[in-house]
């Protein structure tokens with residue numbers, strides 16, 4: 001039986017990064033991953049295959065189409081007859097995915113990580129460690145890392161199939177649906193809804209919660225909702241779905257909104273109501289791997305499960321279901337196994353929504369900070385007062401800095417506007433070092449850049465914004 005120091009089950013952002021880092025640290029590493037695209041093994045998990053990467057590729061293509069149609073004229077560029085070749089657009093998305101998933105396979109080779117394609121199942125504990133069935137081959141490993149990720153949550157009233165799709169189906173419609181329903185106004189719902197609206201669909205988003213993006217700062221969610229509604233996304237909040245039926249031509253959804261029963265008909269329905277931990281096929285029950293009441297693998301602060309030598313990271317342990325959180329856990333665990341001080345700072349994990357305008361935040365919201373009894377001051381600065389944003393012809397949104405009024409320490413930064421997915425990075429770095437609003441305000445920012453809005457928002461916490 002082949003033996004390894006570390007065997008990783010799952011080749012998504014948590015698993016493949018853990019495998020690479022463990023190999024860098026000198027371990028003999030193998031990774032078993034079951035994902036297939038087009039009947040072939042494809043490393044990278046949900047994120048690279050059917051999540052982060054293809055959704056961003058489609059967001060980018062659809063945004064360019066929208067820009068050409070509605071904005072090019074304002075730049076003095078006349079374009080006649082712009083139309084979408086959806087097959088080509090999907091093909092470009094697929095080639096981006098191919099490049100990146102192939103890149104992970106290359107990195108495995110480069111780092112001498114043995115790759116198995118198929119299911120990984122915990123079999124039994126042995127003298128040498130854990131025996132794992134890796135795609136039909138029994139191997140033994142001193143440390144096993146469970147990184148089996150998550151799957152889309154199904155709505156019992158609307159099981160996936162036919163015209164009712166989850167993320168992978170929603171990234172592969174072969175025709176732009178005329179009427180698209182989306183259940184769930186979370187990150188995935190608004191991103192995918194935005195893609196198809198830009199390509200011509202009439203999009204209705206049904207959300208059970210009473211308001212939009214409740215985890216974001218109130219000012220940001222209010223501004224984002226205003227912008228999305230202006231674009232034509234039709235949101236309904238506080239909705240209760242009572243029936244979903246489908247036939248050959250589409251889906252009928254009945255729901256209650258403000259005590260009124262409403263019926264709607266869609267060509268396609270995306271259900272994006274969150275994700276559930278994926279542990280099927282892992283042999284968890286047979287070996288007694290402890291899960292919590294929601295099915296997440298239970299771990300302690302060092303990613304140790306109840307089984308000695310078995311660890312878990314990424315979506316399957318819960319917390320923020322984000323690729324970068326999963327990756328950091330992969331690094332931290334590999335380093336811990338090597339006797340180093342692996343650590344993830346969960347207080348400063350950036351959140352990004354890649355809509356237009358983009359939304360990004362890290363740390364505490366103003367409300368959250370106040371609820372913790374902190375003495376809070378805030379500074380907000382709009383993109384409309386920024387030269388680069390004017391040049392871009394995109395002045396929507398603002399940056400808001402939330403700082404401790406006693407110590408000046410930055411508690412959170414909240415953004416809605418152009419390219420804020422990139423702007424959040426510097427604030428995360430400053431927060432990681434426990435930096436203050438003054439630190440951010442005194443950092444020289446290149447002119448003219450969108451990043452000057454971040455500096456001005458920091459100055460505004462002390463009522464010293466220079467360009468307002």
Ligand code: FAD
Pocket residue numbers: 009010011012013014015032033034035044045046047048050051052053055118119120121147148149150167188278279280281282313314315316320321322323324325326
């Ligand atoms: P996964 O990526 O789910 O990988 C788990 C892997 O394990 C899969 O390949 C699976 O097939 C495999 N597996 C499962 N069980 C077994 C088994 N028993 N044996 C072998 N293999 C197994 N996050 C962001 O940070 N930014 C984004 O922009 C973003 N966009 C997203 C868009 C969409 C549409 C979706 C659905 C998700 C998005 N996410 C995004 C979330 C992100 O994809 C996840 O947080 C991330 O993939 C989690 O990584 P993971 O390694 O824990 O799990």
